Amino acid sequence: MKRQLVLENGDVFIGDGFGSDRDIIGEVVFTTGMTGYQETLSDPSYCGQIVTFTYPLIGNYGINRDDFETIRPFVNGMIVKEACEAPSNWRSLYSINDFLIENDIPGISGIDTRRLTRIIRNYGTLKGAICSAEADPKQVAEKLRETELPRNQVEIVSTKRPYQSPGRGKRVVVVDFGMKHGILRELNSRNCDSIVVPYDTSAEEILRLKPDGVLLTNGPGDPQNVPEAIEMLRDLIGKTPIFGICLGHQLLALACGAKTEKLKFGHRGSNHPVKDLKTGKVYMTSQNHGYAVSIESIRNTELEVTHVALNDGTVEGLRHRVHPAFAVQYHPEASPGPEDANPLFNQFIELMEKTAQRGNLNA
């Protein structure tokens, strides 16, 4: 069935619908990863977004049992050049089309995703709609320009109740802003006793759980839309070791008085080079973010920049100069992507150990 992708700037792409035939709108972003579409589709940080895959063939190894990052996907839609109908892989259970139908998510194929990506790179991230080919694109574009996209994505994706993933090691309270399961897998493999709590849990409630450390997860949307978490962190910094990932990194920065800004078109993909400013080493990292901490805003805070993106010089890692807290804008849990940054989880365990031994919290 012919469907169309309409952008708020008036550009129109005609393609073939797959997955759900619902009409949807969302923020159109692009990801450059050549593999990992299952993890991307199930990463809650994409809540509210329509994801364009720049790699031209998507779905060729199907959808399997193991690679989900959450039980239910929150992505709004999917744009591809070609969606493979006959996947071939020993782990494959069903096709990408079946997966999108099951989850009522629309997809559109046959799109020149290179042209689309160039448009996004020129204009910046745009609102877009996947809708029936019969709709008048001018009217759709006008409606898009008038429509404000929801800002409560974290509330939608965060767990409603606390739960535990038991272990005999360090007790980690994981604040769930839209957690990818890869984070929990990394803590499990280090024997952590993880308690996952909702995004609006107070510092007092977190400390009542007697954590050895707190992990702030990834999550969707603008970090400034989560004031409860910024407030919680202001009370928490200095009382327990903290490790922030992606949205968690941005929230930690805001709580310390730094500022965040929206990037023109974001960083999404599996090969983003990041430089560790202390060692000079460069890591290939998995990334998915549309906002970043403003580098100038760090100056008047107690934070120090530890990592920068080599492509555009933006902040990719921070460390608190006084208290045991550090954070990265990229994904050490990978899933999908390279595992260069995986030792950051060991660094978090070491920070918790050092803090416990020292008996005080000065880093």
Ligand SMILES: NC(=O)CC[C@H](N)C(=O)O
């Ligand atoms: N993956 C994430 O946690 C993304 C953080 C934030 N939503 C951003 O787009 O910048």
